[in-house]
Amino acid sequence: MCGIAGVIGSKASEEIISKMLAVQNHRGPDYTGSYCENNMSLGHNRLSIIDLTSNANQPFISNNKRYVLVFNGEIYNYLELKKDLEKEYQFKTTSDTEVLLAAYIKWGKDCLHKLNGMFSFAIWDVFEEKLFAARDRFGVKPFYYSNQDNTFYFASEIKTLFNAGIEKNYEERVWSNYLVYGSYGQPNETFWKGIEQLPAGHYLEFNNEEIILNKWYCFEKEVQKQVIHTSIEKLKEEYEALLIDSVKLRFRADVPVGFNLSGGVDSSTLLAYVNNLFGKENIEAFTFYCNDKNYDELPWVEEMVCKVNNPLTKVLLDVNKIENLVSEMSYCQDEPYGGIPTIAYGELFKNARSKGIKVLLDGQGMDEQWAGYDYYLKSNAVEIQGVKKSPLRPNVLTEEFKQYATKVNYPKPFKDHLLNLQYRDLFYTKIPRALRFNDRLSMKYSTELREPFLDYRLVELAFAQSKHFKIKGDLQKYVLRDLVKNKLSDSISYAPKRPLQTPQREWLRTEMKEFVNERIHYLMNSTIGAWFDKKTLLNEWELYRKEELDSSFHIWQWLNVSLLIN
Structure with a gap:
């Protein structure tokens, strides 16, 4: 998990790339490196997770000196890929970084389909003087860019582009949509004029001052390939096998790994599988509380920990410190974020980092694949849980400003209403904004967050299944709950989703x-x-x-x- 940056064009220089790397140093304080030549500068902030030696520092140059890579993320199946590549590529590190570059050299852009991981990366072809950049299937890792004044800029954070000289101007339409409809923007948008993001599952090519975008991950087609199960036992068997493999892959690290734990079925499920696979002696769990029994999930967390006996660190979110934390998080996020629960979550990463834990796992992604939100039970498409009336107040806006807003009609690629809601949440609403919030707050404290439930194999399989495997009566995430009923207590495995976490x-x-x-x-x-x-x-x-x-x-x-x- 790191930070990447680049400038291609007349404004490229060692000075500018140094300024960019300085402002996102929190993403990778272990090493800062750059590569500069005629009208091209690449930079990297390294957070060392796999292969802690200096051999794996970036920018990483291929053996033949033709390609230069800057990479943010993890390729979880790098060991398996390495076996396919080592006959043709002589490896000098044990890093996933070098495996990624070797995969690109062998397979070109088709290597993307072989990667199981979270990533955004850019590769400069020294011979042809062109850039190839790509982002993972669900957009776990960010890639922002701006093309102006005959120069192409990219970075892991928006503030990095501001530090390169990009002006900070409001994109009124996105701000208006946020205040009128609660939208956080489309997959390619940001709240700032002239700054875009590479959408999840897309790659970008920049050559001769021209940008070409292409979608490389077609979720809709991949779902069509899935087996639609009629037997719950066979479905649980296949899903559990993939889940176990996903957890194993995400435990590959050369640094300590911890765990974020809430009182819900998702994170409790993940912790149960982690313990079954790796034991519990060195796996510390972290949870937050606010000293308010109406919101705290401590009773369920402590019940789960009592069952599995993991060491637990309870982090108090003190209301007296909130004002400073709110301001700090706004700077960290660069764009609007979700609320005080995001701040509380950030305190877990801060606490874990203080204990020397660089990698944390959590249970993000289960609600979207198994239909866990309460509005999936209803006929409307409202995105907000736990409210009876609209949480928005567009009446406080002037008529002139409201005219910028345009209600988004999300794609509906499936015939089934529930599938279209799940698709919306995976690629346009819930997951994109949660991943953005979580990337910024984890990297604020120089920690890496991994989400085993967002393994694309799990998402595709669960998403494709019939509604009766997702919702049974008023019980949501039915197959998941049935799968873990013998691993968790009934109060956890059959508990309804609790939308409110802080007062x-x-x-x-x-x-x-x-x-x-x-x-x-x-x-x-x-x-x-x-x-x-x-x-x-x-x-x-x-x-x-x-x-x-x-x-x-x-x-x-x-x-x-x-x-x-x-």
Whole structure:
């Protein structure tokens, strides 16, 4: 897990690439390297996870000196690929980095289909003076780019591009969609004008000042190849075999591995399999709590830990520290993020890093593949869990600014309504924003996050199955729960999904009200104050402080925006 950066064109220089690497040093503090030649600069921030020697430092140059690679992520099946490649390529490291480069040399862009991992990388062809870049199937690792003034820039974070000289201008349509519809942008978009992201499952070629984008991972076609099971026992057998392999692959590391644990069935399932495979002596679990019994999942976490006997670190999220953490996280994220639960999650990474743990696993991705959200039970397509009314307040915006907003009609490649909702959440809403939040907060503390449930083989298999294997009556993720019923207690394996994890609603209204009030007034008098109807905005803030609403998302939006315009 690292940071990558590059500049190709007339503005390329050692000075600019050094500035870019400096601002994203938290992504890889173990080594910083660069490669510069005529009108081309590549840079890398290394977080050493596999092959800790200097031989695996980047930018990594091929044996024949033709290719230069900068790579962020992990190729989990690198050992298997290496066996296929070592007859044709003489390896000088034990890293997955060199395996990736050797795979590209042998198979070209077709190597992407052979990779099981999370990745974004760029390879410069010295002979032909062209760039090839790619991003993993679900977009776990980021790739941002900008093409202007006869120069192509790319980096792992948006702030890195700002530090290269890209102007920080608002993309009004994306901001308006966020405030009107709660959208975080399309797969290629960011909140900043002139800065795009390479969509998940795509590759990019840059040659002679021309950018060509292509989709290399067609999920829709891969799903069609799956066996549609009629027997639950055969489905569980196939799924469990893949799950075990996925967990094994994601334990490949030359540094200590830890675990993020909530009280839900997903992370508890993962911990149970991890312990069965590797034992529990050195696998430490981390969980957060807020000292509020209405939100804390500690009873379920402690029940699970009591069953498996892993060492557990409980991290308290102190409301008195939230204001500083909110501001720090806004800088870290570069774009709007989800709320105080994201901050709480970040505290786990900070604590783990202080203990020398560089890699953490979590249970992201199970709800989307097995239909675990409550709105999957309903006929509508609402994305927000646990609310009775809309969590949005577009009425606080001026009519002029609202006109920028365009409601997105998400693709519906399947005949089945449930599959289309799951597809939307995998590639347009839930997973893209969760992965973005989690990448930034984990890398903020120089730690690597791995998500075994997002192994593409698991997602394709589960997604393709019939609805009755996903939802039985009001019970969601049915096959998963049936699979783990003998590994977990009934209170965990059959517990409903709990959408609320922190007392954000209460804190914004009470302990944090002066901070929120200050930020709202700052927002109204800022350079984007014209986006808001100030009287209505203040009225909604007053209403929130007086009434018990089931959502604080609109308040969080305003707070979020005010901190990002600094």
